[in-house]
Amino acid sequence: MKYLGVIIFSFAVCQVMGFVSEPYDLLSATFHTPAMRAITKMLRSKCQNKTVELEEKIKGLKDCYLEIKETETICSVMKDRLTRCLNPLADFMHKCVESTKYADVPQFTLEIFNSVTNYVCQTKGEKLIELLHPCLVTLGYEKHRMCMKSFEQKLSNIEKDDTIKNVKTDICKSLEKTKTCFLREFKSVCHNDVTLNSAVGFYDAVITKPCKHI
Numbered sequence: 001m002k003y004l005g006v007i008i009f010s011f012a013v014c015q016v017m018g019f020v021s022e023p024y025d026l027l028s029a030t031f032h033t034p035a036m037r038a039i040t041k042m043l044r045s046k047c048q049n050k051t052v053e054l055e056e057k058i059k060g061l062k063d064c065y066l067e068i069k070e071t072e073t074i075c076s077v078m079k080d081r082l083t084r085c086l087n088p089l090a091d092f093m094h095k096c097v098e099s100t101k102y103a104d105v106p107q108f109t110l111e112i113f114n115s116v117t118n119y120v121c122q123t124k125g126e127k128l129i130e131l132l133h134p135c136l137v138t139l140g141y142e143k144h145r146m147c148m149k150s151f152e153q154k155l156s157n158i159e160k161d162d163t164i165k166n167v168k169t170d171i172c173k174s175l176e177k178t179k180t181c182f183l184r185e186f187k188s189v190c191h192n193d194v195t196l197n198s199a200v201g202f203y204d205a206v207i208t209k210p211c212k213h214i
Contacts, residue, residue, distance in 0.1 A: 033206055034148050035175055036112065042155050043105060047096040057089040075121035082117060086110055104168045111210040119205035130198035135190035147181035172211030179203045
């Protein structure tokens, strides 16, 4: 378990920064970022009595993105099909939570995917390559878990707190704190601005832009 955080981060970064063989890989890489894994785990728990249907929607999502033609680029497919391919899954998840305080979270996940797609497809190669810098990839499991612990605790508190009406806002506020923690740890081991700016750009895409409403 010692290097689990490194493995997860490396997998996500390697695919996001360009080792993407198909559009679905980009979605998969986004799912594997720690924050998204925590959010989607929370959503899946709300659909526990519809597991078969959920797996069918996930398979449909993958099949939709596998329909890439030789004349298309990965970025063009992601931009053109993002809504069409993700909406069936998002709509299904929304039905699981529409009568609860989590009703706005499925749409929030769509906003994260859209933001990550725009970041990857609009960012120059150097900044993406810097995400593989050893100082980022080898941050370490303990520090990685330390930054995620408060966010996971926040999700747990949201479940118990009946006074919370806007889950998205609470998640975003906690994500910003998590981002600050990650960047503080990165700065302690990465000592050049190019690499740090690349890390900031990636976390802005996953967290700051989708949370710009707060």
